[in-house]
Amino acid sequence: MSKEFFRLEGVRKAFGGTDAAGMPREEAAAGRATGAGFGSRRKANADAVEVLHGIDLAVNRGDVVAILGPSGSGKTTLLRCANFLERANVGTMVFDGERLDMHRATARQIAQVRRKTAFVFQDYNLFRNRTVLGNVMEGLVTARNMPKGDAREKAVACLERVGMANRLDAYPVQLSGGQQQRVAIARAMATDPKIVFFDEPTSALDPELTSEVLAAMRALADEGMTMVVVTHEMSFARNVADRVVFMEDGRVQVQASAREFFDHPANDRVRAFLRTVEGAG
Amino acid sequence: MWDILVNSFTSILIPGLTATIPLTVISFAIALVIATATALVQFAGVPLLKQLARFYIWVVRGTPLLVQLYVVFYGLPDLGVLLDPFPAAVIVFSINTGAYAAESIRAALEAVPRGQIEAGYCVGMTYAQVMRRIVLPQAMRTAFPPLSNELIALVKDTSLAANITVLEMLMATQQIISRTYEALPLYLEVALIYLLFSTVLTWLQHVGEKKLAQRGAERG
Numbered sequence: 001m002s003k004e005f006f007r008l009e010g011v012r013k014a015f016g017g018t019d020a021a022g023m024p025r026e027e028a029a030a031g032r033a034t035g036a037g038f039g040s041r042r043k044a045n046a047d048a049v050e051v052l053h054g055i056d057l058a059v060n061r062g063d064v065v066a067i068l069g070p071s072g073s074g075k076t077t078l079l080r081c082a083n084f085l086e087r088a089n090v091g092t093m094v095f096d097g098e099r100l101d102m103h104r105a106t107a108r109q110i111a112q113v114r115r116k117t118a119f120v121f122q123d124y125n126l127f128r129n130r131t132v133l134g135n136v137m138e139g140l141v142t143a144r145n146m147p148k149g150d151a152r153e154k155a156v157a158c159l160e161r162v163g164m165a166n167r168l169d170a171y172p173v174q175l176s177g178g179q180q181q182r183v184a185i186a187r188a189m190a191t192d193p194k195i196v197f198f199d200e201p202t203s204a205l206d207p208e209l210t211s212e213v214l215a216a217m218r219a220l221a222d223e224g225m226t227m228v229v230v231t232h233e234m235s236f237a238r239n240v241a242d243r244v245v246f247m248e249d250g251r252v253q254v255q256a257s258a259r260e261f262f263d264h265p266a267n268d269r270v271r272a273f274l275r276t277v278e279g280a281g
Numbered sequence: 282m283w284d285i286l287v288n289s290f291t292s293i294l295i296p297g298l299t300a301t302i303p304l305t306v307i308s309f310a311i312a313l314v315i316a317t318a319t320a321l322v323q324f325a326g327v328p329l330l331k332q333l334a335r336f337y338i339w340v341v342r343g344t345p346l347l348v349q350l351y352v353v354f355y356g357l358p359d360l361g362v363l364l365d366p367f368p369a370a371v372i373v374f375s376i377n378t379g380a381y382a383a384e385s386i387r388a389a390l391e392a393v394p395r396g397q398i399e400a401g402y403c404v405g406m407t408y409a410q411v412m413r414r415i416v417l418p419q420a421m422r423t424a425f426p427p428l429s430n431e432l433i434a435l436v437k438d439t440s441l442a443a444n445i446t447v448l449e450m451l452m453a454t455q456q457i458i459s460r461t462y463e464a465l466p467l468y469l470e471v472a473l474i475y476l477l478f479s480t481v482l483t484w485l486q487h488v489g490e491k492k493l494a495q496r497g498a499e500r501g
Binding site: 083085111114115117118119121123125126127128129130138139142143144184187188190191 | 394396397399400401402403404405406407410414415418419
């Protein structure tokens with residue numbers, strides 16, 4: 001059995017056109033019920049803008065894959081398609097031995113994928129009406145019917161791992177951005193995902209808070225968690241990631257091991273990119 | 282004249298307690314159910330039901346409350362639907378307030394950051410679970426002030442039920458006036474009692490908002 005267990009093939013995604021909005025009715029309904037394509041339901045108009053032009057991405061068990069690239073290159077959209085927060089127009093997902101059409105995936109299939117994955121957002125998206133503990137327990141108790149006592153135990157353990165067990169009863173607004181993001185990471189961990197997607201997890205944070213979040217992510221990587229991380233943190237990509245995927249204009253331009261990517265840039269474009277980001281950082 | 286005012290006070294207040302308040306409370310409770318359902322189908326974008334909700338709000342907000350009362354009480358008997366005054370009033374006030382409250386609740390739903398909904402999906406929750414446990418509780422807090430507004434408006438609007446023979450405060454006042462011919466003092470008296478009711482509700486709203494703000498200090 002190969003180590004590879006998550007793969008996306010030929011993912012295409014367009015916004016704004018008839019193709020994006022013109023899904024068959026029942027699929028649009030299924031998308032609504034499961035949240036696929038939330039926020040992407042726009043009125044059909046003539047000119048669709050394709051932002052992903054056929055992306056392939058393979059992830060091995062235990063790998064940390066960093067997706068790098070300039071803004072607007074489609075990194076976030078790719079990640080959101082992988083968790084069906086956006087519905088790809090074309091694409092195949094092979095996950096944990098199962099193969100599914102990303103455009104036609106049913107609500108049940110989507111639910112199954114989400115059961116085995118977790119997502120960490122740029123702006124945390126903690127439930128504001130729940131405490132720190134409640135945020136982490138919610139997915140266990142509500143979505144997985146875990147008894148409250150067990151869920152609590154598990155949630156506390158996850159919060160300990162990100163150093164937030166001392167703020168169990170705090171509400172999100174009482175926390176700094178870095179603390180909120182660490183709670184969000186604990187929430188993602190609690191459901192025992194096979195793969196965690198991080199969508200620019202530190203982009204909303206100042207440098208000091210960034211480092212505490214990166215430390216939590218690094219600890220996770222050290223535990224062998226499979227992670228796909230869209231990030232602008234080059235040091236994280238360089239030091240923690242196993243592989244780097246460099247995207248630009250909706251295409252994967254370069255895939256390489258992290259060491260190779262940084263030490264032996266594949267082409268001038270990557271060199272230029274590294275100069276700007278590392279120069280800025 | 283002073284005697285008339287004093288004697289009539291209880292005669293007006295009692296229908297207030299037996300008609301105005303029950304009419305308000307029952308109608309508002311039903312209105313909240315209608316409004317929540319109406320807001321939810323729009324928020325979720327349920328086809329057909331969503332259009333139905335817009336149609337309902339359009340018609341109810343676009344026609345006078347008094348006309349709605351007449352249609353239900355004096356008009357429907359032509360179709361063989363005979364309603365007693367009180368239930369007729371409850372139906373009209375529920376439907377009417379429901380339409381306005383629906384917009385308040387819908388606005389509050391829209392104000393909940395969508396990212397939380399996505400986060401809910403990502404931890405495996407269904408749409409219904411996310412709505413019930415995450416979105417609605419937050420929306421109801423946002424909707425509290427405008428809903429309080431609608432409740433206070435409803436207390437005063439119940440006076441229109443006098444037109445369909447519900448014996449509430451205004452009707453009681455008019456009956457006294459027809460005996461005593463003291464129009465100005467008695468109308469002012471009933472106005473004052475309405476003001477009293479509204480003041481109590483305003484105070485309750487204030488207390489409620491304070492409570493929410495206290496929790497808000499924790500929850501934001």
